[in-house]
Each structure stands twice: as C-alpha cells, then as structure tokens.
Amino acid sequence: MVFLQPLFDWIEPRFGETINHFPLVELIIYSIDHALFYFIFWFIGRVIFLAVKKKKKKPIKWRRELILNAFVFYVILLIHLTVFREENSINNVSIVLRPLSEINWIPFVETTKLTKGTSLFDYYYNLYGNILWFIPMGFSAAYLMKKKHFFLRSLSIGIAVSFLIEAMQFLFYTGISDIDDLIFNTIGTIIGIGLFEISQWLYKKWQKKKTT
Structure with missing residues (x-):
C-alpha cells in the first residue's frame, strides 16, 4: 500500500x-x-x-x-x-480464456445457495452489499445527468459499470461473474436515483418556502 x-x-x-x-x-x-x-x-x-x-x-x-x-x-x-x-x-x-458456461446465468440460484452455508454473512453481503455499493452510483450519476431522460441515462451508467465489472472479473479470472450481481447492482442504482429525486424535491420545496 x-x-x-x-x-x-x-x-x-x-x-x-x-x-x-x-x-x-x-x-x-x-x-x-x-x-x-x-x-x-x-x-x-x-x-x-x-x-x-x-x-x-x-x-x-x-x-x-x-x-x-x-x-x-x-x-x-x-x-x-x-x-x-x-x-x-x-x-x-492477464486475460484467461474460459467458456461462457462458467458464468452464473440463472438468477438467484447462487444467492439462494448462500443461505445454506455455515454463516449467513456471505448471503447478506452478496445481497445487500451489491445493492448498497451501487446506491451512490445512482445518486451521483443522476446528479451529473440531471437533464432530459436523466433516469434512463443514469440507470444505463449503473448497468454499464456493473456489466464492466462482471466482464473484467470473467476476463481476468479475479472473481465469479453472476447475473445476480448485475440485478442487485441495478436495484442499488435505481434506489440511488430515487434518493436523488427525493433530495431534488425537498430542495425545491425548501427554496420555494424560502422565497415566500
């Protein structure tokens, strides 16, 4: 370090x-x-x-x-x-060539398996961690894209970054590429965008109250 x-x-x-x-x-x-x-x-x-x-x-x-x-x-x-x-x-x-069949394509199968482990920590971290880590993604992307169609543009950024991470994990063989991660990351991004919209609504309400 x-x-x-x-x-x-x-x-x-x-x-x-x-x-x-x-x-x-x-x-x-x-x-x-x-x-x-x-x-x-x-x-x-x-x-x-x-x-x-x-x-x-x-x-x-x-x-x-x-x-x-x-x-x-x-x-x-x-x-x-x-x-x-x-x-x-x-x-x-370095890039490690592997068959695409090694990717977990079926949703929620691997996440469900984690509930049967000796500790539920891996399950909670996989589920809630993947969501929580991407809430700032939705919020900050929405702020940077706050123009026309900002929801779709912000969501696209979140999905693209999540897909990039899964692709890099697969190509470099440094992690397990799982469709669940993409799903949970997308949920986190949507929550972040929603929080941004709420913050904008509260800010406008405060501004309006300030001027009256």
Missing part, C-alpha cells in the same frame, strides 16, 4: 482478532489506497483541463466538479473492491 499502510499497521494488531470478517476490512483499506493512487492521475489531468477552460474564460461549475471527482474516485474504488483485489492488480492480471 502507498498511503494507508501506517493506518492498516495500527488497525490490524488492535482489531484483527476482534472484528469478524477482518479480511473485508483489509480489502476495503487496500482498495481505498489503490483507488487514491490512480485517482491522482485523473485529478492532475482534470486540473490541467480546468486551467485551460478557465484560460478560455469558460465558467466552471465547482459543485459539479466536486461530484464528478467523487464519482470517478468511487468508480475506481468499486473496480478495486471487485476486480483488482488481494494479490491482483492492473499490473499483473
């Missing part, structure tokens, strides 16, 4: 034995660290782009820039959480 190794070295001896499923905590810290590393390259490029834009006297919407940068970091983090994890990284993965 580049940035968060000291934090992990502090957390592991104190909580490694007491926190259930500590490897998940380790994965999150690892993924945040790597996401920060790759986000820096995006951020430098974005700053250069904005400097050129400002030089041409074009207006910059700073709130939108904040959301856009958060969205980019979030997508990079998602990819590291799901694809480039443990010993896998962009530098050492």
Whole structure:
C-alpha cells in the first residue's frame, strides 16, 4: 500500500482478532489506497483541463466538479473492491480464456445457495452489499445527468459499470461473474436515483418556502 499502510499497521494488531470478517476490512483499506493512487492521475489531468477552460474564460461549475471527482474516485474504488483485489492488480492480471458456461446465468440460484452455508454473512453481503455499493452510483450519476431522460441515462451508467465489472472479473479470472450481481447492482442504482429525486424535491420545496 502507498498511503494507508501506517493506518492498516495500527488497525490490524488492535482489531484483527476482534472484528469478524477482518479480511473485508483489509480489502476495503487496500482498495481505498489503490483507488487514491490512480485517482491522482485523473485529478492532475482534470486540473490541467480546468486551467485551460478557465484560460478560455469558460465558467466552471465547482459543485459539479466536486461530484464528478467523487464519482470517478468511487468508480475506481468499486473496480478495486471487485476486480483488482488481494494479490491482483492492473499490473499483473492477464486475460484467461474460459467458456461462457462458467458464468452464473440463472438468477438467484447462487444467492439462494448462500443461505445454506455455515454463516449467513456471505448471503447478506452478496445481497445487500451489491445493492448498497451501487446506491451512490445512482445518486451521483443522476446528479451529473440531471437533464432530459436523466433516469434512463443514469440507470444505463449503473448497468454499464456493473456489466464492466462482471466482464473484467470473467476476463481476468479475479472473481465469479453472476447475473445476480448485475440485478442487485441495478436495484442499488435505481434506489440511488430515487434518493436523488427525493433530495431534488425537498430542495425545491425548501427554496420555494424560502422565497415566500
């Protein structure tokens, strides 16, 4: 790790034995660290782009820039959480040719199997984790796309990112590609879009009340 190794070295001896499923905590810290590393390259490029834009006297919407940068970091983090994890990284993965029959195409079969395991943690994380991780996807995409047909455009982004993750897991053999993940991710995206619409409605109501 580049940035968060000291934090992990502090957390592991104190909580490694007491926190259930500590490897998940380790994965999150690892993924945040790597996401920060790759986000820096995006951020430098974005700053250069904005400097050129400002030089041409074009207006910059700073709130939108904040959301856009958060969205980019979030997508990079998602990819590291799901694809480039443990010993896998962009530098050492390679395409592994496999038959498409290894993909779990039938909905809810694998998720149902998780309910019969020794622990229900995997079931809850697979179901609710896949939904929760994609709620920010729907919310931020809806904010960035808040024009005509923003619901369909935001939903398309969520589905596209989820599909990209499943495809990368399959191509690089770094995870199990499952139709359930795509379904749950889509549900999370829809919830996020719904929360954005509610926030917009509340904001407009507050603005209207403020002016009266």
